[in-house]
Amino acid sequence: TPSLTLRLRMTTMAGAQDITLIKKLFTRLTKNWGPSVAVYAATLTVVGIYITDWKVVATKIPFYGK
Numbered sequence: 001t002p003s004l005t006l007r008l009r010m011t012t013m014a015g016a017q018d019i020t021l022i023k024k025l026f027t028r029l030t031k032n033w034g035p036s037v038a039v040y041a042a043t044l045t046v047v048g049i050y051i052t053d054w055k056v057v058a059t060k061i062p063f064y065g066k
Contacts, residue, residue, distance in 0.1 A: 049057055058064055
């Protein structure tokens with residue numbers, strides 16, 4: 001039977017491999033979906049500002065709302 005140290009090392013290595021796989025997955029998802037998410041977020045921001053009262057928003061912008 002493997003010693004406790006060897007079992008802990010094997011468990012740690014498996015955890016590190018899982019984290020590496022998760023990082024690769026999120027990197028791939030970010031590369032694929034990132035531009036679309038950015039466009040949707042920008043569009044929703046512009047639509048939200050358009051729907052709300054622009055004067056209220058403009059007063060919060062430095063040097064513009066004076």
